[in-house]
Amino acid sequence: MNIAIAGAGIAGGYLARLLEQRGISPDVYDAMDHDTCCRCRSCGWGAPMGIEPYLASIGLELDDYLLEPMNTMNFDGLVAKTPLCTLDKPAILRDLTGGIRLNRKNLGPDDAAGYDILVDATGIARALLPPCRSDLTLPTIQHRVAVESCNGEDLPAGVYGNQIPGLGYLWVFPLGKNQYHIGVGGIGNVRHTTLMDRFYQGLAGRFSFTTLCSCHGVIRVASPYYSTPFYSRKTREDGTQQLVIGVGESIGTVSPFTGEGIVYSLECARMVADSLQDPESYTRSVLARFAWMKKERETLDYVLSHGQKNGPRLRDRWRFFRNAQRSGIGLPMREAFRRMGGLSRWVEGPDR
Ligand SMILES: Cc1cc2nc3c(=O)[nH]c(=O)nc-3n(C[C@H](O)[C@H](O)[C@H](O)COP(=O)(O)OP(=O)(O)OC[C@H]3O[C@@H](n4cnc5c(N)ncnc54)[C@H](O)[C@@H]3O)c2cc1C
Numbered sequence: 184m185n186i187a188i189a190g191a192g193i194a195g196g197y198l199a200r201l202l203e204q205r206g207i208s209p210d211v212y213d214a215m216d217h218d219t220c221c222r223c224r225s226c227g228w229g230a231p232m233g234i235e236p237y238l239a240s241i242g243l244e245l246d247d248y249l250l251e252p253m254n255t256m257n258f259d260g261l262v263a264k265t266p267l268c269t270l271d272k273p274a275i276l277r278d279l280t281g282g283i284r285l286n287r288k289n290l291g292p293d294d295a296a297g298y299d300i301l302v303d304a305t306g307i308a309r310a311l312l313p314p315c316r317s318d319l320t321l322p323t324i325q326h327r328v329a330v331e332s333c334n335g336e337d338l339p340a341g342v343y344g345n346q347i348p349g350l351g352y353l354w355v356f357p358l359g360k361n362q363y364h365i366g367v368g369g370i371g372n373v374r375h376t377t378l379m380d381r382f383y384q385g386l387a388g389r390f391s392f393t394t395l396c397s398c399h400g401v402i403r404v405a406s407p408y409y410s411t412p413f414y415s416r417k418t419r420e421d422g423t424q425q426l427v428i429g430v431g432e433s434i435g436t437v438s439p440f441t442g443e444g445i446v447y448s449l450e451c452a453r454m455v456a457d458s459l460q461d462p463e464s465y466t467r468s469v470l471a472r473f474a475w476m477k478k479e480r481e482t483l484d485y486v487l488s489h490g491q492k493n494g495p496r497l498r499d500r501w502r503f504f505r506n507a508q509r510s511g512i513g514l515p516m517r518e519a520f521r522r523m524g525g526l527s528r529w530v531e532g533p534d535r
Pocket of ligand 1: 193
């Protein structure tokens with residue numbers, strides 16, 4: 184059985200390593216022609232410390248990639264404890280792909296024909312699978328900035344929903360050495376660059392910001408349920424069957440509320456490695472494991488279509504609280520419920 188993996192991001196790279204451990208050597212394809220300074224897809228590089236066992240399972244050590252712990256984070260003015268950190272993602276990707284058969288080109292139809300199984304790990308491109316049943320994507324902009332404090336205070340890690348008049352949020356992730364990823368993701372009538380400028384201007388008396396690089400991106404916030412089908416079969420010219428199966432963000436393993444996809448893509452890669460030849464069982468497992476993402480997606484749909492009039496419902500507030508709980512963020516229930524009320528403000532937006 185020969186296997187090609189299209190995409191050497193977190194999901195594709197990790198899957199290749201897991202398959203190698205099981206005695207299968209896939210061919211991996213990725214042109215890696217990202218228009219970014221770090222040469223990988225736009226990403227904040229934030230992850231839970233709970234990523235450690237995933238890395239350890241393929242012989243990588245968290246400490247080698249840890250940039251900054253984010254033990255506390257500012258959520259719209261409320262400081263909460265978190266188990267989050269930033270990681271040197273380009274270094275992880277480099278080490279994931281070291282030692283595997285990586286072709287630095289995208290998988291074309293001529294190459295594809297020779298494989299029994301094609302894995303679509305192409306993230307937002309979803310290059311091999313049919314379209315999602317109901318896609319939803321969040322456009323983003325992110326800067327890497329050098330920050331200088333005017334009075335010795337530190338710029339805290341933070342996520343700010345109330346900065347965004349559309350549906351979305353602004354994040355501030357420290358990378359160490361006074362550098363930060365600062366970005367905006369927003370759906371609807373959101374002027375990303377204006378919002379970034381407004382954030383910088385709001386802090387102008389306390390910090391000076393120098394932009395080192397800037398990139399645009401898109402996050403699939405559709406949820407796995409709305410990103411089905413996860414696989415398809417083709418009959419090749421010689422009459423044999425070829426299986427195409429998706430993993431990671433190509434099939435929506437991203438939290439629709441937060442855009443967090445690194446650790447869920449690793450988990451999804453593990454699931455596909457366990458049931459590569461049984462796509463029905465894989466589909467069932469992914470849908471069951473990430474059923475909460477479907478609910479979050481449904482909240483986004485509701486807020487986008489009704490939020491302006493009605494504001495978030497009790498169930499939306501509950502999902503927001505559960506999201507924080509799941510991520511290990513110490514946001515008390517009352518606060519989470521109150522803050523979720525901000526969603527209606529995001530949609531109404533005093534000025535865009
Ligand atoms: C601005 C931004 C900030 C984010 N911040 C965070 C964060 O802080 N924490 C977090 O957990 N998640 C974050 N995410 C989401 C996270 O980056 C993704 O969910 C995660 O990287 C998905 O991994 P993946 O391997 O499935 O896809 P990707 O990382 O997108 O990898 C897909 C790979 O496929 C390749 N490819 C595309 N087409 C083809 C083709 N035809 N043939 C071969 N290869 C192809 C691409 O070059 C790419 O390398 C962020 C996303 C964005 C856009």
